[in-house]
Amino acid sequence: MFITDSQLLSYQRCPRKAFLDVYGDFREQESPSDFLLKLIKDSSEFRSSIVSNYNYQMPHYPRGNIIAGAKATELLMAAGVDVIYKGVLIIQESAIKSPLQNQIQSDLFLSINFVSYPDLLIKQPGYSRFGDWVYIPTDIKLSKRPKLEYQIVSAFHAKILENIQESLPETAWLILGKKGLYKVNLELRIQQMQESISELIAMLQNSLEPEVFISRQKCNLCAWYSSCHAVAETQKHLSLLPGVTSNRYAVLKSLNLTTLESLSQTNPDDLESYPEFIDGVGIQVVQQAQSVLENKVILRNEKLTGEIDSRILPIAYYLSNKLVNAPVELYFDIEAKPDISLDYLHGVLVVDKRYNTEKFYVNLAENPQDEEQVWYQFLDLVWKYPIAPIYHFCEYEIQTVKRLAKLYQTPAYQWKPLLKRFVDIHQVVTQTITLPIESYALKNIARWLGFEWRNSEANGAQSVCWYEEWLKTGDRSLLDAIVIYNEDDCYATYYIKEWLSKFLRNRIQ
């Protein structure tokens, strides 16, 4: 059995992924999205740019023969090469001691090979079985933060290296996208790594399939997403409820609240004694379970009997007034490329209720240098309708207006009054109603209401890939796809706003 650094990395992120990568049916895996391929490519380019600063040597061995790779790496280490790139480290016995080791049958444990591939092995003064030098593992990650999983993998490299060179490196390094060099605290991380390794081995040796838990952040780019989501749907798993995080789910499990039925009948006050459910989260989660179970829209804090809590009414009135029908309404959505802080498209749908017309305006920077120009085009457009409310979905549009105003030193009178005209439809939805959906993202809400995007594959991440591809190839069909997607986002916001204002009017006025 082989236990690799990438399995350990997967296990840190999601034990189920590490399990499925070994035992899952590979036909159920999705092919990687364009966005994931872009991330992989960006990481690889970053790694190459860092590595090019070093005078390194690589082990040469027949492709796929990792035993030969490990031998070639060891020869380079013995020769005292300054920097080794793409080395292979293998130990064929248990050097990864852990508190749980004794619980694992020793004959099985001894048959495990631990394999790791540190990006760089860098020679330092010290003492090892090779001479008066030691090697320090260094990984290169295009990440803003030294994520815990990266540090744990560094500890894994270090422990294997200890066995090979008979000297534990005093540290391990991460070279990060923004932060540069980060020193890993091995003393702290080795213990965590040993615990994870023992759990990982126990899971794989005993074929223990971890429970599914859908978390939008973690599962978003995972190849097993469709397969796991189907399992979660069949089980009506509580992780499909917005607001049920893994920490909150752990509390619910300890209370034996693992079904929609049991959660929906729970008294929220019982939950609110746990820190995970304070500040109204308890009632929100219970109400979410009720909404999904009954497949109906519930006013926030509305009791199951349909009686409306008087405390919520002033808030609901206030928010529903924000959705008042104005003669002209603007719906605004931005497309951005966050990795280079570029906002390249400002789409505005102008709905003129006096003449019953809808017209979409697109302010698009075909080159990143045009960002300032399209920013001012956007301002010119919205000031043609000086009192029209500007509806948008989530905070990004407000943050961007502030960012661009600062960046291009726009006079305050041109942008500050806009902030008062902005109405965040996401905020109004989440503060007034509970919907029987999995997430309060624009797509989930609008689709639940029956709205469909012309290109069902389009999303924000995809539009980043399209724009990048446009810059490289000049293929205008990519820009067209972005514009259609942005226009549909504006229409979806309009669709939700119209539905919500009607719903709130009927329920509370």
Ligand code: SF4
């Ligand atoms: S989809 Fe989510 S739960 Fe399933 S393996 Fe991937 S990360 Fe884990």
